[in-house]
Amino acid sequence: MFLENKYSIEELVKRCKAGERKAQELLYKQFASKMLGVCCRYATDRMEAEDMLQNGFIKVFQKISDYRGEGSFEGWVRRIMVHSSIEYYRRHHKMMQVVDLEAADAETSGYPLATAKLEAKDLMRLIQQLSPGYRIVFNLYAIEGYSHKEIAAIVGITEGASKSQLSRARSILRELVIKMEGKNYGYAG
Amino acid sequence: MDMQDKEFEELFRSKLDAFETEPSGKVWPGIVDGLDAAKRTRNRATWLSIAASVLLLAGFSAWLISKQQPGLIKTAVSGGIAKTQKPAPVGNTFAKPLKAQLPATVQPAIKPSNQVAYAEPEKDAEISAVKSADTAHIQQMLPIKRDEPLIADMPQKMPVSKPVVPDQVIQLTVKSSIDRLPGSPQLADNVAAQGKANNRTDTTTLKRKPRIHSFGDLVNLVVAKLDKRKDKLIEFTDDGDGDSNVTGVNLGIVKIKKGE
Numbered sequence: 073m074f075l076e077n078k079y080s081i082e083e084l085v086k087r088c089k090a091g092e093r094k095a096q097e098l099l100y101k102q103f104a105s106k107m108l109g110v111c112c113r114y115a116t117d118r119m120e121a122e123d124m125l126q127n128g129f130i131k132v133f134q135k136i137s138d139y140r141g142e143g144s145f146e147g148w149v150r151r152i153m154v155h156s157s158i159e160y161y162r163r164h165h166k167m168m169q170v171v172d173l174e175a176a177d178a179e180t181s182g183y184p185l186a187t188a189k190l191e192a193k194d195l196m197r198l199i200q201q202l203s204p205g206y207r208i209v210f211n212l213y214a215i216e217g218y219s220h221k222e223i224a225a226i227v228g229i230t231e232g233a234s235k236s237q238l239s240r241a242r243s244i245l246r247e248l249v250i251k252m253e254g255k256n257y258g259y260a261g
Numbered sequence: 262m263d264m265q266d267k268e269f270e271e272l273f274r275s276k277l278d279a280f281e282t283e284p285s286g287k288v289w290p291g292i293v294d295g296l297d298a299a300k301r302t303r304n305r306a307t308w309l310s311i312a313a314s315v316l317l318l319a320g321f322s323a324w325l326i327s328k329q330q331p332g333l334i335k336t337a338v339s340g341g342i343a344k345t346q347k348p349a350p351v352g353n354t355f356a357k358p359l360k361a362q363l364p365a366t367v368q369p370a371i372k373p374s375n376q377v378a379y380a381e382p383e384k385d386a387e388i389s390a391v392k393s394a395d396t397a398h399i400q401q402m403l404p405i406k407r408d409e410p411l412i413a414d415m416p417q418k419m420p421v422s423k424p425v426v427p428d429q430v431i432q433l434t435v436k437s438s439i440d441r442l443p444g445s446p447q448l449a450d451n452v453a454a455q456g457k458a459n460n461r462t463d464t465t466t467l468k469r470k471p472r473i474h475s476f477g478d479l480v481n482l483v484v485a486k487l488d489k490r491k492d493k494l495i496e497f498t499d500d501g502d503g504d505s506n507v508t509g510v511n512l513g514i515v516k517i518k519k520g521e
Binding site: 093096097100104105106108109112113122125126127129130133134190191192195196199210213214215242245246 | 266269270272273274276277278279280281282283284285287288289291292293295296299
């Protein structure tokens with residue numbers, strides 16, 4: 073713990089560029105928990121999330137000479153983590169490339185959502201229930217804040233597909249939330 | 262009542278964006294392994310590309326030399342080519358000037374029909390010797406070369422009869438004979454030249470004190486350490502200007518050597 077405070081992030085990055093193993097370890101310890109949080113959103117379960125985390129950090133240390141201090145280091149690591157997670161899916165799962173032409177039902181269910189009661193781990197569980205394609209698009213749009221155009225470029229789908237997959241993700245999540253709240257409050261169905 | 266899409270997403274974002282959870286102990290060792298494995302692959306790729314480049318260089322040099330001097334390339338499937346190659350140039354350098362030294366009048370003695378008239382009596386011994394024109398005999402004839410009248414006569418008798426060997430060869434060797442008078446020093450020169458070429462090769466392989474004056478010397482030094490054969494994979498020699506030229510390539514099947 074004390075060791076981490078001895079070096080600034082800038083100093084650690086410089087040492088990592090030189091290939092210092094100890095500096096790499098400290099940098100990893102600094103960001104691991106946060107980045108695992110990111111990977112959990114993209115993964116189906118904890119084990120998959122840790123695989124993504126591992127691959128992500130390997131990429132970070134291999135590409136660290138590319139980082140030139142533009143923007144925050146954490147943001148840079150996060151971007152690598154997101155890309156690495158999507159890459160993981162490309163290799164291990166079949167991506168949902170199909171454009172969902174069906175217009176998502178924009179109407180609400182009519183039920184109030186006492187969403188404030190749901191905690192982070194609940195929401196995480198919900199997201200993990202989405203199929204990978206929907207999950208990735210939802211994450212990129214709703215949490216990472218990318219535009220559909222950017223998502224299309226990252227994932228390799230059309231803008232239209234990105235929009236429709238986002239709609240579907242929302243619908244499914246809403247239903248899942250209701251189900252979960254129903255359980256919480258003892259509602260049937 | 263209903264939550265708009267934006268709010269819905271904001272809910273997820275606010276709660277999940279800052280979500281943190283500690284990884285298990287096996288993640289960091291996994292990262293270390295991944296980094297080391299990647300470095301090993303990179304090193305192997307580097308070594309392979311260096312090896313491939315050297316081979317390409319050798320092959321290209323071989324091709325270049327073949328373009329310059331087609332006669333030098335000798336190919337053989339078996340490995341016993343080195344022995345046959347070295348003596349051949351020696352024999353050739355002796356044979357050619359020899360044949361030219363004995364004037365063209367004498368050479369066609371092999372076809373006895375109409376040239377006998379030109380043959381001088383003193384040269385009968387030489388004519389018979391010339392008839393059997395293999396290396397051993399030619400070497401026996403070396404003493405004859407000291408016969409100066411032979412050379413002096415040559416310019417007169419040259420155009421008379423049809424030579425046995427191709428014209429180009431005669432032209433070349435005649436020139437070389439004229440350049441060097443008398444005969445024995447020429448032989449000596451050839452021997453010396455060949456010897457020098459050999460010595461150059463030997464010193465390249467045997468020398469312990471490396472002196473690097475040029476790129477070629479550097480390559481020779483590196484190759485000498487790796488290639489323990491007499492004829493190296495690739496061999497450079499400095500010309501008078503300090504430039505390195507490829508004088509030898511040995512790819513096993515193909516061996517080329519510039520050693521005149």
